[in-house]
Amino acid sequence: MPQTAERRRRGRPRLAPAEAEDAPVQSLDRAMALLAELAEADGLTLTDLAGRAEMPMSTAYRMLLTLQRRGLAEFDASTQLWLVGVETFRIGSAFLRRRKLADCGRDLMQGLVAACGETVNLAVAEEDGVVFVSQVETHEAIRAFFRPGTRALFHASGAGKAILAHRAPGAVAATLRRTGLPRFTDRTLTALPDLLADLAAVRARGFAIDDEERNLGMRCVGAPIFNEFGEAVAGLSVSGPTVRVTPEAIARFGPLVREAASQVTRAIAGRPPGA
Incomplete structure (x- = not known):
């Protein structure tokens, strides 16, 4: 055309x-x-x-x-x-946080691509989901691609679930009342008990897994980035086709993504909850 x-x-x-x-x-x-x-x-x-x-x-x-x-x-x-007024501080802080996140995360994202061989994304939290703001692509011919500005609901993305897992139960409930749990594939978690169980597993291991829940044939591993108040405000994720992002690869990628997200948290003067 x-x-x-x-x-x-x-x-x-x-x-x-x-x-x-x-x-x-x-x-x-x-x-x-x-x-x-x-x-x-x-x-x-x-x-x-x-x-x-x-x-x-x-x-x-x-x-x-x-x-x-x-x-x-x-x-x-x-x-x-x-x-x-004080609201100008909140607006300015949002800009600085986004810019600082992208700047601090770039080198770590490139390191993750080198370590994992797959595309790495940085997403920031919005009220009802995440927005992908930065990406470092793998050189593989078949790869994940999220155009900057692409949005995803929390329950159907690795970065989104990593963030949602660290929100208070009341905040999670309020978000899901607004968005529901729409189905994108036959693997999307559309039952609340299933999602809550998955979020508990995310908290326990420190990273989330999107197992073809948004796009068939693609898997993603995501970990949360925290601000100075211990709030999950962003997520770092590794995405790729299922033929390469196998369960064995996920077991290797997870700790790498978790550590990279922790380094971004420290770089922006953030801290994990309870630290």
Whole structure:
């Protein structure tokens, strides 16, 4: 099928007007300008802030109230100053964590490929699953491939089960109420008792196994990466075809993946739960 010149890019709406591609949303652009000014100061009056952002005070005030409701801006009544809000820290920390994970994990991922001979992936946790953010491919002709940005539900991926196994029972129950346990192959764990038993085994051995549960003919071994609070926030996994990722190979890969994930945890100043 021929490629079209005007192919839709990912992250864009299907029917975006061509002339609006690079046109900013004015209100959003102004709100970002306010945040940028707040980030550069230790507190600003409404007058100073509106002046720096070059907008009327009434406009600046309405936008600040919206930012305040989102936790992105705060108002100190005692000093009458506006400050950057705590929610900006959470957003910034998420970016740093993702970048730090990818940077710290790259060398270890390359080492895993050399040791296992299979493709290695790094996935980060979202509310209802994982997103694959980095990959180092094997040179084998037949290999696993997850395009960066690919999503998977927790119960049907090695990295996902490795993360889910270390979440509190209430959090696991809440996640499964939202997502259910959809079947992808005849090996997918779609019964809750079966999944819970599997998660207990994951905790005991330190790594998870996806035995053709997402894609027939492919197996995966995943281990969790923990943040500074002992929360599983990401997973490292080795994936490959079943003809090479045999039960014997899994027994060899598991400890290697577990150790590599532990090294990433230490590199990002994380710690296993209970440490």
